[in-house]
Amino acid sequence: MPPSESHPVRRIAHLDMDAFYASVELLRYPQLKGLPVVIGGSWRSEDEVLVRAAEAGTRDRIPLEEFPRIRDYVGRGVITTATYAARQFGVGSAMGIMKAARLCPDAIMLPVDFDEYRTYSRLFKEQILAIAPLMENRGVDEVYIDLTDVPGGQEEGGRVLSAQLQQAILDATGLTCSIGVAPNKLLAKMASEFNKPNGISIVHEADLETMIWPLACRKINGIGPRTDEKLKGLDIHTIRDLAARDLTWLMEHFGKSYGAWLHAAAHGRDDRPVETSSEPVSMSRETTFGSDLHAVRDRAELGAVFTRLCEQVAADLARKGYVGKTIGIKIRYDDFRSVTRDHTVDFYTADARTIRQLAGQCLKRVPLDQRIRLLGVRVGGLEKADQVSEAPALYAAGRRAVSRSGEVAGLNLSLF
Ligand code: DCP
Ligand code: MG
DSSP states (O other): OOOOSSSOOOOEEEEEETTHHHHHHHHHOGGGTTSOEEEESOOOGGGHHHHHHHHHTOGGGOOGGGSOBGGGOOSOOBEEEEOHHHHTTTOOTTOBHHHHHHHOTTOEEEOOOHHHHHHHHHHHHHHHHHHOOOEEEOSSSEEEEEOTTSTTTTGGGGHHHHHHHHHHHHHHHSOOEEEEEESSHHHHHHHTTTTOSSOEEEOOGGGIIIIITTSBGGGSTTOOHHHHHHHHHTTOOBHHHHHHSOHHHHHHHHOHHHHHHHHHHHTTOOOOOOOOOOOOSEEEEEEEEEEEEETTTTHHHHHHHHHHHHHHHHHHHHHHTEEEEEEEEEEEETTSOEEEEEEEEEEEEOOHHHHHHHHHHHHTTSOOSSEEEEEEEEEESOEEGGGOOOOOHHHHHHHHHHHHHOOOTTOOOOOO
16 A cells, blocks of 8 residues: 555664663763773672772762773673774674683773663653654663654654654663664664664665665574574575575475565565553452451461462462562451552562562551451562573672572561
8 A cells, every 4th residue: 555644654663772781881980981891791809899989979980990801800701782992892792701801801891780771771761652652662772663653753754753762862861872764673673773873774665675685684683593594505695685586485495484574574574563562560469358357366367368379479470471679468458448568679589488578578567457358469660580680799799698598688577
């Protein structure tokens, strides 16, 4: 269908933050701007200087010579990302630390602080949502945005709105990002890389041959290293090479469905909608008692129900792959009054015992002299479990001890 007033041409943006983890670190260590910096590795004694400065509120005044350097790092592991200055030495994401140290021994090396990156992730996404509400989360530092029906979204193919998004994000966070706008997600994802960092690229359908076909097949999101090897073996290197093969040939060599997908991708076709996420913000379990229970007289029974609710929430979290940091309870009394209490801790958990302990703490903050009709346990502040790595020791030495052992210091949890 040709584009018209009622069916405007699709304008899909892919927005990706520039050197995300490193850029967030540079906000608190602005003296490192322009220098090669890599993020990664486990905590080491050299990082003490960072902890002391954090405590004293003097992070932005740490002299350059006091920062830990990658050449002094002993141990295995990979770096998560590098500043653009470090990338000039050939250093990049997922590279072994030892190799990076050989390429750029003077690079400053900072430990990972996921909590901080998540905070900035939320912040930049809020800015986008305020301008363009159709946003699909693709992880900590990238999103798709449907600009098609956003006022101004068609202007200059999306360039005007993209500049506005970049400015809003910069104002709110101090961070830059790169945006690609194209007729669909597949092309937008490729386009966002064209002008990194802090760039905007606009791709129209007619640009396919000039802008997309010269690229290596591997640039298509969905062609991994194994497929790429196989394609190369068949003398297919660029997307133009791939587009030159016909559909039946591709289906014979790559199977019906993947072959068809390869064919469509090479011709820049992709109908996937931008899907606004329906991520849960909390999970809870509650139960209404057959007959109202009393906190003191029915203590044993209430305690058992309470523990079971915690176990059920923990199982729900585990099944869906979430962890949370806000643990709460809800009580409804026999006169139908309800109270809730919650408590936010500085670590994520999906552990039934930990939830039970923290929920027990909440229970101590509500009056328990009346009969209870309903009891509920809730875990909020959710994150995907696979997005929450081990808390980095530098920022969370205490926190780690807490979440590992499942013990929470200072809590008396024997209410029931
Ligand atoms: N990341 C990681 N391990 C990888 C790749 C990335 O831990 N193998 C983390 C660190 C990055 C963040 O995810 O900062 C976002 O990944 P990107 O691929 O978008 O890389 P950057 O944002 O760092 O750089 P670019 O400017 O190229 O987007
Ligand atoms: Mg990025």
